[in-house]
Amino acid sequence: xxxxxxxxxxxxxxxxxxxxxxxxxxxxxxxxxxxxxxxxxxxxxxxxxxxxxxxxxxxxxxxxxxxxxxxxxxxxxxxxxxxxxxxxxxxxxxxxxxxxxxxxxxxxxxxxxxxxxxxxxxxxxxxxxxxxxxxxxxxxxxxxxxxxxxxxxxxxxxxxxxxxxxxxxxxxxxxxxxxxxxxxxxxxxxxxxxxxxxxxxxxxxxxxxxxxxxxxxxxxxxxxxxxxxxxxxxxxxxxxxxxxxxxxxxxxxxxxxxxxxxxxxxxxxxxxxxxxxxxxxxxxxxxxxxxxxxxxxxxxxxxxxxxxxxxxxxxxxxxxxxxxxxxxxxxxxxxxxxxxxxxxxxxxxxxxxxxxxxxxxxxxxxxxxxxxxxx
Numbered sequence: 001x002x003x004x005x006x007x008x009x010x011x012x013x014x015x016x017x018x019x020x021x022x023x024x025x026x027x028x029x030x031x032x033x034x035x036x037x038x039x040x041x042x043x044x045x046x047x048x049x050x051x052x053x054x055x056x057x058x059x060x061x062x063x064x065x066x067x068x069x070x071x072x073x074x075x076x077x078x079x080x081x082x083x084x085x086x087x088x089x090x091x092x093x094x095x096x097x098x099x100x101x102x103x104x105x106x107x108x109x110x111x112x113x114x115x116x117x118x119x120x121x122x123x124x125x126x127x128x129x130x131x132x133x134x135x136x137x138x139x140x141x142x143x144x145x146x147x148x149x150x151x152x153x154x155x156x157x158x159x160x161x162x163x164x165x166x167x168x169x170x171x172x173x174x175x176x177x178x179x180x181x182x183x184x185x186x187x188x189x190x191x192x193x194x195x196x197x198x199x200x201x202x203x204x205x206x207x208x209x210x211x212x213x214x215x216x217x218x219x220x221x222x223x224x225x226x227x228x229x230x231x232x233x234x235x236x237x238x239x240x241x242x243x244x245x246x247x248x249x250x251x252x253x254x255x256x257x258x259x260x261x262x263x264x265x266x267x268x269x270x271x272x273x274x275x276x277x278x279x280x281x282x283x284x285x286x287x288x289x290x291x292x293x294x295x296x297x298x299x300x301x302x303x304x305x306x307x308x309x310x311x312x313x314x315x316x317x318x319x320x321x322x323x324x325x326x327x328x329x330x331x332x333x334x335x336x337x338x339x340x341x342x343x344x345x346x347x348x349x350x351x352x353x354x355x356x357x358x359x360x361x362x363x364x365x366x367x368x369x370x371x372x373x374x375x
Contacts (some may be wrong), residue, residue, distance in 0.1 A: 006360040015355070016197065020053055020343050021188045028266040032186060033057070041273055046156050046181040046336070047071065050128055053186055053343035054121070068155075074129040075150035075159065077101075078108035082137060082147065090142040094328045095218040097138045098131070099211055105130060106207025113205055120349060123206045124342035131338050132156065135331040136163035157181055160335060165323060172284050173322045176277050180318060183270040183311065184333055186340025188263075192216040192223070196341045200348040201355040213341045214334055223330040225312035226319075228257035230326045233293055233317075242296040250304060258294075258313030259301050267308040274314035281321040290317035 007013050022031040030037040033052050040049055044058070051059045051067050059067060077085075081104050088097055109126060111119040137147035140163075148163045157178035161169035169177070187193070196213035200206070217223035236245045249256060261268055275294075282288040294317055298309050319329055 010357075015189060015194065015357070018188070018344065018347060019056065020347060021186045021340070023188050023263050025261075025263040025265050028264055028269050030187070030269050037183060038269060038273065041179045041182045044182065046178050046185070046339075049182050049185050050339040053339050054124065054346060070125050071129045071156065072150070072152035072154075072159075074126045075133050075152070077130055077133050077137070078105060080108060081105050081134070085134065085138045085147075086141050088138070088142075092138075092142070093218075094135070094138060094331045095214065095223075095334075098134055098331045098334060099214045099218070101134045101138070102127070102131065102207060102214060103211045105134075106205060106211075109207065115203065115205065115349075117346075117349070120206055120346060124346060127206070127210060127342055128156075128338050132160040132335045133163060135328060135335055136160060138331075139164060139325065139328055140166075161322065169322070170284070172281065176281055176318060177322060179273065179277060180315065181336040181339075183273060184315075184336035186337070186343065190222070191219070192337065193341060193344050197344050197348045198355045200345040201352060203349070203352065206342065206345055209345045210338070210341055213337075217330060217334055217337065223333045225257050225310075226316035226333070227326050227329045229294075229312055230316040230320060230329070232257060232297075233290060236293065239289055239293055239296075242293045243300045246297055246300040247304070250301070256297070256301055258297070259305075259307045259309055261308075261310045264308065264310070268310040270311040271309040271313055274311065274318055275309075278314045278317045278321075281318055285321050287321075290320065 020033065023029070024031070032040060032049065033056055035052070035058075040052075044052075047068050048058055048064060050071075051064065081101050084104055085097060085101055088100075105126075109123055111123055133150055140147050145166070148166050150159055151162055154162055154168075155174070155178065158169055158174045161173060161177060189197070192213040195216040196209045199212040200209040220228060236242050246256060275291075278291045278294065279288065282291040294314055298313065301307055301309075316326070316329055319332060320326065324332060
């Protein structure tokens, strides 16, 4: 086999086959199992999308009812996991709390180390069901509030906002958050999904693979970008400073978060939808400041560099308008992406081969050994 050219960051290297997600970078399309994410965001629920990612088809009414019941029945955490969350220092980074709690949850999963397809599916259900509970419970505990027990009558989106705030969300917030969960559910072999598949490829358990993914998502170049966007808006200050601030930052070669993507050559289709949602929640709140500022950022960068926004530019403003704290934006990303991670892990198990790439060696190859007395 001929040697392949080195590609930094594995850019454009095809590392696996998958039936789950397709990105058309030229056309700006994101597809789950053949369905446009724009259509899914408009017409389905997050629960339907999770079912689709795992099973390959959208559910019937009966299948959706059964699946929804299985998720709602598995939302409660094992007592030791809740105790752990309460014992963590209040200044613990939320992604660290999530990573640690998920790892501990694996120990108390009733399927333990069972690695059959049926057991792995049950564990995937528990992960999707319980990660929202972990994120909401830790946020309340670190702010001196008691955790709110999950409500089995609510959808995934409604229940998370209910557990986070202690009251049932407004209908517009539940709908918008459900759409945001769909948009973030999967994105092919992004860094965290790839790390999950590499870990699963060793045939370790699903909790170990998900823990790898969470650790990868924590990085500011992956899951933390929408947090950085909100910090940028805070740094800009008054709305009228936006364009000048961005121009000055670009002149100083600072990276403007929320722009550019390795795959998309046009605007990220998720950003198009989130821009509309940002306006909707802003109008509902009677304050379009974040929406207007982000549009000014978008126009300034697009005019100067012809670089399009990605999913992170508008998602933070959507979450902030719903009262979600900035430093749990990345855990909220994990609440959604758990659907895609588990889908890819299940697919990896189904047709597994250990993932073991090569490195292009750049060091010396024929050094002469010198004894320690002569060094």
